[in-house]
Amino acid sequence: MIERRHGTVGRYTPGARVNHWLNGIILILLAMSGMSLFHPAMFFLSDLFGGGTWTRILHPWLGLALLVTFTGLFLRFWRYNLWERSDSLWMRHIGDVVTQHEENVPEVGRYNAGQKIVFWGMTILILVLAASGVVMWDARFGQYFSIEQKRIAAVVHAAAAVITIGLWIIHVYAAIWVKGTVRAMTRGSVTGGWAWKHHRKWLHEEVAKEPR
Amino acid sequence: MSTLQSLDITRRSATTSPSPSVRETEEVAKLIDISKCIGCKACQAACYEWNDLRDEIGINIGSYQNPHDLTENTWTLMRFSEVELEDDKLEWLIRKDGCMHCADPGCLKACPSPGAIVQYSNGIVDFISENCIGCGYCVKGCPFNIPRISKKDQKAYKCTLCSDRVSVGLEPACAKACPTQAISFGTKTDMIELAQTRVTDLNERGYDKAGLYDPPGVGGTHVMYVLQHADRPDLYSGLPKDPKISALVEVWKGAAKPIALIGLGLTALFGFFHYVTAGPNEVDEADEEQAKKTIDQPDEKRDGG
Numbered sequence: 199m200i201e202r203r204h205g206t207v208g209r210y211t212p213g214a215r216v217n218h219w220l221n222g223i224i225l226i227l228l229a230m231s232g233m234s235l236f237h238p239a240m241f242f243l244s245d246l247f248g249g250g251t252w253t254r255i256l257h258p259w260l261g262l263a264l265l266v267t268f269t270g271l272f273l274r275f276w277r278y279n280l281w282e283r284s285d286s287l288w289m290r291h292i293g294d295v296v297t298q299h300e301e302n303v304p305e306v307g308r309y310n311a312g313q314k315i316v317f318w319g320m321t322i323l324i325l326v327l328a329a330s331g332v333v334m335w336d337a338r339f340g341q342y343f344s345i346e347q348k349r350i351a352a353v354v355h356a357a358a359a360v361i362t363i364g365l366w367i368i369h370v371y372a373a374i375w376v377k378g379t380v381r382a383m384t385r386g387s388v389t390g391g392w393a394w395k396h397h398r399k400w401l402h403e404e405v406a407k408e409p410r
Numbered sequence: 411m412s413t414l415q416s417l418d419i420t421r422r423s424a425t426t427s428p429s430p431s432v433r434e435t436e437e438v439a440k441l442i443d444i445s446k447c448i449g450c451k452a453c454q455a456a457c458y459e460w461n462d463l464r465d466e467i468g469i470n471i472g473s474y475q476n477p478h479d480l481t482e483n484t485w486t487l488m489r490f491s492e493v494e495l496e497d498d499k500l501e502w503l504i505r506k507d508g509c510m511h512c513a514d515p516g517c518l519k520a521c522p523s524p525g526a527i528v529q530y531s532n533g534i535v536d537f538i539s540e541n542c543i544g545c546g547y548c549v550k551g552c553p554f555n556i557p558r559i560s561k562k563d564q565k566a567y568k569c570t571l572c573s574d575r576v577s578v579g580l581e582p583a584c585a586k587a588c589p590t591q592a593i594s595f596g597t598k599t600d601m602i603e604l605a606q607t608r609v610t611d612l613n614e615r616g617y618d619k620a621g622l623y624d625p626p627g628v629g630g631t632h633v634m635y636v637l638q639h640a641d642r643p644d645l646y647s648g649l650p651k652d653p654k655i656s657a658l659v660e661v662w663k664g665a666a667k668p669i670a671l672i673g674l675g676l677t678a679l680f681g682f683f684h685y686v687t688a689g690p691n692e693v694d695e696a697d698e699e700q701a702k703k704t705i706d707q708p709d710e711k712r713d714g715g
Binding site: 254336371401 | 424425426522523524541543544545546547549550555559564656658659661662666667670671673674677678681684685688689690691692693694695697698699700701702704705
């Protein structure tokens with residue numbers, strides 16, 4: 199939605215922002231509680247959750263909460279994240295993107311290929327984490343799985359979690375690096391210039407939607 | 411068990427700095443001679459007595475084995491197995507199951523809670539229950555399927571090798587109670603020596619495959635068996651032939667830990683250095699002007715292309 203008076207473009211509704219930040223807060227809590235159980239050097243983080251036992255109790259419930267909030271994000275955004283041929287072209291210019299030679303980079307719609315990779319990566323990883331997490335949830339589901347299945351789940355869960363945290367770091371860094379991005383999720387809108395520079399195709403689409 | 415005072419801790423779960431270890435004790439071992447066991451379960455009863463635990467009254471499933479498995483209250487269990495290696499020659503192999511007190515303990519390696527599992531210099535691997543968080547990782551780490559998580563308090567329990575008795579110079583309760591001296595307790599060196607004499611004896615009496623069970627895959631154990639059929643440990647209610655910590659657990663609690671931390675640290679560091687070298691990606695005046703034009707005159711939107 200174009201807001202002509204301010205020259206800004208609406209990007210996220212209040213509902214989408216609340217959904218995103220709930221998801222983000224839960225993801226951070228999950229990463230901290232999970233890391234405390236994964237690596238002794240991170241065990242001190244369990245103090246934030248009331249000690250090791252509370253961390254063990256809370257972590258799977260937080261996981262369930264993330265499943266709910268991420269389902270919300272998925273339903274909101276999946277259709278904008280479908281892969282297109284131009285995304286593959288954009289990926290071939292990823293070097294120009296990070297070195298800021300944007301004149302060589304194809305125009306981007308609502309999301310660029312990097313954002314789409316984060317979206318689908320998170321989708322797949324969260325499903326893997328949920329499935330392996332249930333197998334590791336001894337207090338609730340311990341009796342349904344063999345020890346060997348639990349061992350496999352533990353390795354899969356740890357690997358998926360580390361990749362998820364890695365994707366999250368990239369996601370956060372991209373938002374910090376590309377100035378003017380954070381306001382999309384804090385105020386709901388971006389400046390016209392931001393939309394022009396980073397998501398030109400999307401800006402044209404938004405303009406075309408507006409009655410003149 | 412709980413920690414009273416220990417100056418002889420070799421290893422402590424989820425701990426990388428040295429643990430109190432000034433006192434050095436001799437390695438101990440319990441030797442269970444299955445060829446001498448009559449299956450009376452005095453050891454099992456003594457274990458309940460000393461640790462002041464009772465299990466539920468179970469049901470008979472056509473075997474003397476009761477309860478049917480190790481539980482949070484049953485830290486040692488007589489497992490009864492009937493085998494016929496030759497026709498019409500029944501052998502009743504009764505194995506006293508329980509923690510083997512591995513020199514390379516999978517439970518301790520898997521445990522995420524600092525000090526919830528310790529290994530003393532005498533070789534005993536002990537669960538310090540007050541530090542247990544109930545995650546069940548020890549169950550995944552154990553190659554012998556020993557630890558049990560209590561449904562009452564969600565803590566892990568297993569044989570302590572009577573660490574409380576041993577620390578004051580007593581033998582474990584099970585060894586004390588055994589009426590046929592099938593269970594011996596002493597230094598590991600002495601127990602290996604004793605086992606050799608028993609093996610020689612058994613060899614002479616027709617058990618040419620008799621031998622000592624002290625599996626090297628877990629660095630040896632501090633509970634050892636004399637087996638009549640050392641070539642077939644599986645006959646003894648599924649005693650593993652070559653127990654090892656699962657490769658999955660070794661990866662999960664080994665290489666994965668530094669790789670993950672270094673990988674994530676480098677990702678964050680890479681981002682930081684990208685920022686301080688390439689600089690922020692900013693929108694300039696020209697972009698804003700182009701945007702304004704596009705918004706105001708959408709018909710000429712392709713001009714800026």
